Amino acid sequence: MQEFAPPLTFSALVTTLRAAGCVFAEDEAELLLSTAAGPAALTAMLERRVAGLPLEHVLGWAEFCGLRISVGPGVFVPRRRTEFLVRQAVALTPAPSVVVDLCCGSGALGTALASSLDGVELHAADVEPAAVRCARRNVGGLGTVYEGDLFAPLPRSLRGRVDVLLANVPYVPTGDVELLPAEARDHEPRVALDGGGDGLDVMRRVVAEATDWLAPGGSLLVETSERQAARAEETVGSSGLLARVVVSEELYATVVIGTSPR
Structure with a gap:
């Protein structure tokens, strides 16, 4: 040392x-x-x-949408570019609303959205136990955090009632994970980074079930990369959702939004 x-x-x-x-x-x-x-x-x-530990893990928190989000070893650190996804979600969220944050990690997205609006019924889920413990600290009284794979741990009563579905899924192609900065590659869970062969495997699983959970007019929001955007939009649209891509050049962020027909 x-x-x-x-x-x-x-x-x-x-x-x-x-x-x-x-x-x-x-x-x-x-x-x-x-x-x-x-x-x-x-x-x-x-x-x-x-x-070599990520600064956020050293501090014990990350700044996200003006909030201090608790993070720790083995927990994905929310990226500043993902604030763009939250801003898009805020604009789409009615009041009152049911919001689900899948692959929630630290719970940063759901916490930020629920902190910005009144009348949000927030549900969040992640498969990583460390992330779930962290998310429960961040979400606190704003909602409920479940441990499990994607939709599996969510209450069945939410089917057809979700107004906004946030899914910050892993989207790094498997072959590119080793090219990531060491801070991410060595200190964040691979399950939060590796999106499969083309980076869209987890997104496809979310899209396959999203229409069963969304309310009429409800929206799914997923972050992706610029090079994956066209394929991601096509995948979302193939499920029957009305798909569009929104981009922030300032944050270098790309988000696909799929809206359920009313």
């Missing part, structure tokens, strides 16, 4: 972080200083960051 000579000043933090390859060393130093409970905690956090 690398040793750091006290005191760990802002300048010393920046120098160490930059030497470890952290591109935004100044920003990270400020976050470490503001989060650490004391000098010993700061040293431990710096050691973990230099060892």
Whole structure:
């Protein structure tokens, strides 16, 4: 373990972080200083960051849609680009509404949406036990989090009642997972990254059942990559949903929206 000579000043933090390859060393130093409970905690956090842990896992939280979302080891870190999906969902969500957050990870999407609107009945699910524990902390009294594969753990009473279905499914093609940054590849669960041969396997499973769960006029929202967008739109449309693609060049985000006919 690398040793750091006290005191760990802002300048010393920046120098160490930059030497470890952290591109935004100044920003990270400020976050470490503001989060650490004391000098010993700061040293431990710096050691973990230099060892390659994602900054969010070191801090214990990630900023998402203006919220501090709790994250931890083995939990997928919500990406800033996914805020675009949440914004699209907010615009589509009626009041009151039933919202389901599938592949919820930390529960960031559902938490952000339910925090933005009144009258949201939120249900979230993930197959990873660590993610479920984390999501339950974030969702709190805003809704209910279930452990299980996709729709399987959801109450049957939700069938045909879901107004907005958020599905931030894994969409990295299996062959590309090893090309991801080490922070994701080594510290986030593979099940949250690997989308199968072309990256759309999990999305296809969601789409295959989505129409049974959506209310008339309800919408499914899934994030994908620019190169997968046309195939993803075709897949969503083939299920009978009215499909369209929306893009944010600023966040480099691509979202496919499928809306159930009324």
